[in-house]
Amino acid sequence: MAQKTKLIDVSKCTGCRGCQLACKQWNQQPAAQTENYGTYQNPPDLQSNTWTLIRFQEIADKDSVKWLFRKDGCMHCTDAACVKVCPSGALHYTEYGTVAINNERCIGCKECVSACPFDIPRYDRVTDKIYKCDLCLTRIQAALEPACVKACPTGALKFGDRADMLKLAYKRAAELGGNANVYGDKFVDGTHVLYVLQEKPSTYEKLPANPSVPLxxxxxxxxxxxxxxxxxxxxxxxxxxxxxxxxxxxxxxxxxxxxxx
Amino acid sequence: MTNHWIDFKNSDVILIMGSNPASNHPISFKWIQEAIDKKGAKLVCVDPRFTQSAAKAHLYAPLRSGTDIAVLGGMIKYILDNKLYFEEYVKEYTNSAFLVNPAFKMPGDNKGVFSGLVNAKYDKSTWTFQKDAAGIIKQDKTLRDPMCVFQLLKKHYSRYTPELVSRISGTPKDKLVEVYKTYASTGKPDKAGNILYAMGWTQHTVGVQNIRTMSMIQLLLGNVGIAGGGVQALRGESNVQGSTDQALLFHIIPGYLPTPASSLPTLKAYNEKNTPATKQPDSLNWWKNRPKYMASYIRAVYGTNVSLEEGYNLMPKVDTGANYSWLVLFDQMYKEKFTGFFAWGMNPACSGAHSNKVRKGLTKLDWMVNVNLFDNETGSFWRGPGMDPTKIKTEVFMLPCAASVEKEGSITNSGRWMQWRYKAVNPPGVALPDGDIMSELYYKIKELYEKKGGPLKDAFLKMTWDYGVKGFDGKIKHLDPHAIAKEINGVFQEDKKVENPSKKGEFKEFKKGDPVPSFAWLQDDGSTSSGNWIYCASYADKGNLSARRGTKDASGIGLYSDWSWSWPVNRRIIYNGASVDPSGKPWNPGTPVIRWNGTKWVGDVPDGAGNPGSGRLPFIMKPDGVGSIFGPGLADGPFPEHYEPLECPVEKNLMSPQKNNPAIRRFDKAGVGSDIDVYSGVASCDPRFPFVCSTYRVSEHWQTGVLTRWCPWLAEMQPGMFVEMSLELAKEKNIKNGEKVIVKSARGEVEATAIVTPRFKPFNIDGNAIHQVGIPWHFGWITTKDRVYKPGDKKAEVFTFGDSANLLTPTIGDANTMIPETKAFMVNVVKKGRG
Amino acid sequence: MRKGLIQATDAFERIVHWSLAISCLILCITGLGMMFQSFNFIGTIMGGLKSLKYVHNFTGLFFMATLYFTIRMWWKEAGVFSMPEDMEWMMCAGGYLWHVDKVPEVGKYNPGQKAFFLVVAGCGVMMAITGLIMWFPLSFPTELVRWMFVLHALGFVTIFAFFFVHLYLGTIGSPGSLDAMLSGWVTRAWLKKQHPKWLKEMEHEGKLVVYGEEKTSTGGHGH
Incomplete structure (x- = not known):
């Protein structure tokens, strides 16, 4: 089976959050009470019921301001620390190279929470289980794109064979020039979510510049x-x-x- | 929109000003992005705040809210000074060569106003063109005559220097010039510049003139009628275009026909008054057909029950000169001039400017019917903040109605596409489609008229009501949307042989009941009906064209003419006759909208093109056939002039001695508004309310949030009222990010969470630091946690915080449309608990 | 019971020993069940891996309690090396690995046992601390938690290995030893071989409890 990959081109993301909602809708995750805490970003972070979210980040210098929108969520590592530590096999590699979770097997040990270099898995106290994005495995199996990709109006999210996405990503980064770079193929044996970033990785909040499976x-x-x-x-x-x-x-x-x- | 969403991809420069499509029209960015990626288009954003759209723009320039005309006027000057206009287009397709009445005076020489101002109203007798003996407008095609439109334009905007504009708008001069330079680069024949605007332009006392200024720029640059050009009104609601086409506004009936008025007692008088005439030789003057459309409309309403003349007589008439727009309606309600009120799919208690006035107005009604998906602040106004239910007499009825996916019908998007939609699910409980509710009402009112009589009895009883299958009781229970769509298209009322309007001497025979093929076939003798002439051809002999879903693009420029149906006559880009030169060759052969293949036009449905070389003037909806750089039709001047918002942070208008738009209707004047209509900062700055405030929208909520605040996923993402402000202002007011603050205006206050952000910056206005803040208007008390809940009250799954932004906004409207000025008014912001 | 057997342990000691041993065994088995997916089946008999997790966690609590008693009880006897004889004993590996004519005489617990005790005590404490942090990982810094995993595993490696040594030497590797923890009574011969010094001391002090004999002296290991 061909390796599948989602490409997130932040240069095309407008922060409309269609993906964030589509994810909840498809995966039937409930909303939680939130309150505005001085930003558009909400919920404040990934949660057991929020598997992807747009991080809104402002960078200002004297004359100009940038407003960065980054869709955060599981990176689907090839060498996934979560799979490595998972005692039950709940977290597992799929035939597409992505990392899915079989919640029935999850025992809520939270080892993946600590192991993940991207801080993705979230624990739910009520069900005593871990939740995260599975790149809409059932949709992929039905030859559909993940819900977030389907919902994206601007083409910031794309989905396809890994080789194609890599090619596209490097082409786009070259087009954009400047600091633009491809994030995701150089560590943890390559992730199945790639970013085209306009800024250096270290600029983005909660994005490790050099992620690895922890020593x-x-x-x-x-x-x-x-x-x-x-x-x-x-x-x-x-x-x-x-x-x-x-x-x-x-x-x-x-x-x-x-x-x- | 003159063009359509997909067409954005054909633009070379896209100016986002007065809108924030990234947040509010997310899908538009698909096509904007395509223009950037495939054409190397430049995206320019001019906005008081750094929006999500600004974040994606190549060039961002801030401006103080309400100074768009100054900024755009400066662009006109830049274009003229640097000769960047599209000369041939300007000469041939606009009224730039027309000679204006020598008595016409402009603000620069007339204390800031145009000639003819009397008692806050313009006498437009000097806003006219010089005509020769034959009644033909005098022209100077060299554009040198000092009274020609071009020279007047040049003179008028010579005052709009970058220095002065920068002092007024606070836009740094270098940014200003960069914007001008970038946009003016589209004055070349093979370049297309596009403007995306929305409520950021309309909701001002100079709203229409904002759009006029840009339309003039588009004409100067030859950007109207071409692919990737035009003027795009991004509509604030998916079917606002449709509802406007179908007479949402008081001054028009469907198809942009003027509403019958008491001063026009007969159909003849109506037609004489409203049918323009011209002596211009090559002008088609399409509105000369207005009598046909009016006759067909009367037939659509009354069928053949009455004669045309009788039908016109029956139609309710407005008092000439009276204004029945939103602000006035609620002013009258507040003054107890109404007994009853239908709030149909509306939430005026939150959406109306000066919501406190609206909410108080509702208490003065005898009854109110709230037709909506959910209870809202309007339906429950009597138990809202500050209300004492024991003292309110208004009897409120709630009629639950079906949501868009629970009924069949069409919507018309911003690009004028009429798109058929099917019903997906049944409405819940007793909810009904609006049409069915209306039908029940119809039968009840009919019964009451028949029993008790009353004013306009025949106007009602003679109406046809034939929109579906009748039951045993002779009543239609479920309105058939297809029957309505067919009536809107129009049918022949009798057997008739008609000459083909586009082929002299060829006749076609129609049987009674045959659909009219297109509006060109409509008749003024009562032999045809059409509920809305611009929709004629949507549901004709080929069936319901709005249900088409063809994805072929024969045009190659993204017209997708087989997808749904676009008014008029499936034309995707209007004024496309101006996309070709007078000999019929496309200005830009790369993206031709229409092309002459030797025998006929191919591409889009041609608009005012005639045969190549025929001399046909392309702007056929204008009596003179050309685009109006000089536009005498508006209430507040033939050229846009910068005036300050009514509530503003400056002592005086740096452009002229006239501070505000002189033609607006002030509600604080004796005999106009009400006791609670107050403004601040009008004559001079009001230190109580020192900050400019704009209201706007976020992606997650729709309108007043009646639909979206009840949707937990959306409420979770944007859970409540916030106010965005600069770091500088926050420091000055000792406010921290995320803190609760009170935003106050002369009319009310709302609680909000402070978003302290570098995306807001103080403006340097003539040397003074002027702060601007911004608030979303989607919220309302009914979905909040801390309101009083009685047993059985529905609670939101995710509560939202805060009440309506419109508690702050003023009762003041645009001089032409009366759209309230909710984009620029004055407020104060204080930390909660600090007075 | 034969006459002349000597009491090596009392009941409390044996209860604590077996509590610790059994809980440690359960922890090892359940831990293995979570450490290797091929051992996930161990969870099946407990009603699933999730129950296994709970068995592991709560057994851990029990283990901590017994570890506390273990350490308190045996610290003095087994927690402190007495030089130089323990060193000498260690130099010849207690005679376990090669032939030694004369194994240095040691006390009640030989240095091997002492080392085992110290490993169990040390690793046990470490397992308790790391285990508790792993139980509530979200309340601690991620980087800390990650190293807790390592230490927990390291502790397991050590305990697990020592466990087998202990098992061997406590049973067939040193016949007679098992009795010390089963009945508590051992033969004089076994004692002389394994813990001659202690035997001598006890005899010297007159504290030796011999089955069927009156105490040689009063004031012994009274219960």
Whole structure:
């Protein structure tokens, strides 16, 4: 199955938030009570019922101002820390290379929350489960584009085969020039969500400039996890060898005799 | 719109001014983006605040709210000074060469007003053209005569220097010139400049003149009639174009025919008064056909029950000169001149300027019927803030109606496309489509008239009401939208042989009941009907064309002529006769709207094109056949002139001694408005209300939010009233981002959350720092958490915060349309709890 | 019970030991169930992986409580090395790995046991702290939580390995040892082999409790 990818071209995003709503509609996620806290952005952050949201960010210098709109949500890593840590297999790679979540298997351990370099998975206390974007897996399986892409009026969101999206992304970044760059193919073995950013990645709030699977997660899952079996196996084998080579440590004969008095 | 949404992709420069399409017309950016990507178009945004549209623009320039004419007048000067206008177009297709009455005086020489001002009203007798003995307008095609329109234009706008404009508008001079330079680059034949405006231009005391100024620029640059050009009114509601076409406004009946008036007692008098005549040799003067459209309209209303003359007599008439626009209606309501009121799909308690006055006006009614999807601030006004239900006599009825997806019918979008929509689901509970409610009303009123009589009895009883299947009781229960659409198109009322209007000597026979093929076939003798002549051809012999969904684009420029149907006669770009030179060649062969293939025009439906070289003047809806750079039709001047908003932050108008538009109707004058119509900062600055305020919209809410505030997903994204202000102002008022503040005007106050943002900047107005703030107008008390709920009251799933922005806005309107000036009025902002 | 058996542990000690051992075992098994998806089946008998998570978390609480008693009870005897004999014992690995003519005599707990105790105590505390933070990861800085995972796993590696050593030496690797934690009574011969010094000390102090004999002295390990 061809790898699928969503391309987010922030230069074309107008912040209309059609995607944010379409996501809730398709995934039947309820709204929560919010209040204006001095920005257009709401809910303030991703939530267990908000899998994508537009981050509104103002950058001002003396003469000019920029208003950046960035659609935040799961990046669908090829080397996904969340999948790596998920104990139950609830988080898993799909045939399209995306990362989906099987909520029935989720045990609410929240390990993915800590592991994700993009701070995406969100825990819901009521259901004791984790939620995040699955790139509308059921829609992809039905040969439809994800709901957010469908809703986007400006063409800021595109969806297709990974190779095509990569080509498109680099072409667009070249067109835009300046600081424009492609974000997403150079780390975690490539993400299945790509950005064309107009500014340097470090300019955007809550977007890691150099994301990676955290070293701690690698030490844990790639080193200690096998090591635990290795060590246990080693000890068992050692004990066995000890038993057959050295033999058990028995009390001395005479004392044994004496002890039996 | 002269053009349509998709056509934006053909533009080379797009000016967003008086609108914020990124927020309010999101789909428009699909085509704007395409222009940028495929044509390398430049996007320019001029707005008091840095909007979502500004964020996407190549060039942004701020201006103080209410100074658009100054800025655009400066652009006219720039275009003329630098000879950037499209000379041939200007000479051939506009009235620039026309000689004006020598007695005509302009504000520069006449204390800031045009000649003829008497008691806040213009006598337009000097706003005329010089004519020769044959009655033909005198012209100087060299454009040198000092009284020719071109020279007058040049003289008038010579006062609009970048320096002065910058002092008035606060736009930095370099930005101003950059905007001028960028936009004026479209004066070349192969370049198209486009203007997207909305309520940011209309809601001013100079609203119409704002649009006029830009229309003149478009004519000067040869941008009208071409692909990617024109003047685009981005409508604030999906069917405002449709409802305006079908007589939303008091002064017109469907098809932009003037409303019959008491001073015109007969159809003959009506036709004489309202049918323009011209002696210009090549002018088609399309409105000469008005009697045909009026006759057909009368037939549509009364059928053949009465004669045309009788039908006209029956029609209700307005008092000549009387104004029945929104502000006046509610003024009259406040003065207890009404007994009853239908609020039909409207929420005036939030949408009306000076909402406190509107809400008080509602208490003076005997009864009110609220037809809406949800209860709203209007239907429940009697239990709103500050109301004592025990002291209110008004009896309120709620009639729940069907939403757009719960009924069949058509809407007409900004691009004039009539698009048929099907019913998706049944309306909930007892809710009915509006038409069905109207039908029930019809039968009830009919019954009462028959029983009790009353004024205008025959006007009512002689109407035809034949829009569906009648039940056993002889009544139609469900109106058939197709029957209505057919009536709007029009049918032959008798068997008739008619000459083909476009082929002399060819006749066609029609049977009674046959649909009229197009408005060219309409007759003035009563043999045809048409509920709205501009929609004639929408539902003719080929059926319901608005239901078409063809996605072929034969034109290559995105006309998509097989998708739905566009009035008039499926023409996608009006005035397209001006897209070709007098010999018939497209000015821009790259994006031809119409093309002569040797025997006929291909492309769009030609508009005023005639045969190539025939000399036909393209602006056929104008009696003189040309575009009006000099426009004597308006109430406040043939050239737009900068006047300050009624409530403004400056002592005087730097342009002239006349501070405000002299032709507006002030509600604070004796005998006009009411005791609670007050303004601030009119004669001089009012320190109590030092900041300019604009109201506007966000993507997530629609109108007063009656629909959207009840939608939890939308309320979640924009949960309440906010006020946007600059960092500088916030510092001055010691307000922090996210804090609750009170915004006050001379008329009321609202609570809001402060959004302190670098997107707002103080303006440097003639050396003074002037602050502007902005508030959305979608909110209302009924969906708030802290209101009183009685058992059974519906509660919003996600509460919103705050009441209507219109509690602050003034009862003052444009000199022509009476649209309230809600884009520029004066307020104060204080931290909550600080007085 | 045969006469002459010597009491090595009392009931409280044995209860604490087995509480700790069983909870540790459950934690290891359930932990494995979460650590390896191929062991997810372990959750099945508990009614699903989610229940397994709860078993793990609440067993953890029980483990913490017993760990507390364990440490309090054995700290003095097993938590402190007594030099130099413990060092000497360690130099010859207690005679477990190669033939040693004369294993240095150590007290009630040999340095191997002491080391095991210290590992269990140290890792146990670490598992408790890291485990609690992992239970409520959203209340702590992400970077901290991530390293908690590492330490928790590291603790597991260690405990799990030591567990098998303990299992072996407590059973077939050192026949007779199991009795110390089952009945609490061991043979003099076994004691002499395993903990000669302690035997001597107890005898010297007259605290030795021998089945079927009067106490050699009063004021012993009274219960």
């Amino acid at each position: 701690s997660i690698i030490a844990w899952k790639d080193l200690l996890k096998p090591l635990s079996l290795l060590a246990a196996g080693g000890v068992i084998a050692g004990s066995f060898l000890h038993y057959i080579i050295h033999g058990p440590k028995l009390p001395d004969e005479d004392q044994n005799h004496k002890g039996g008095e």
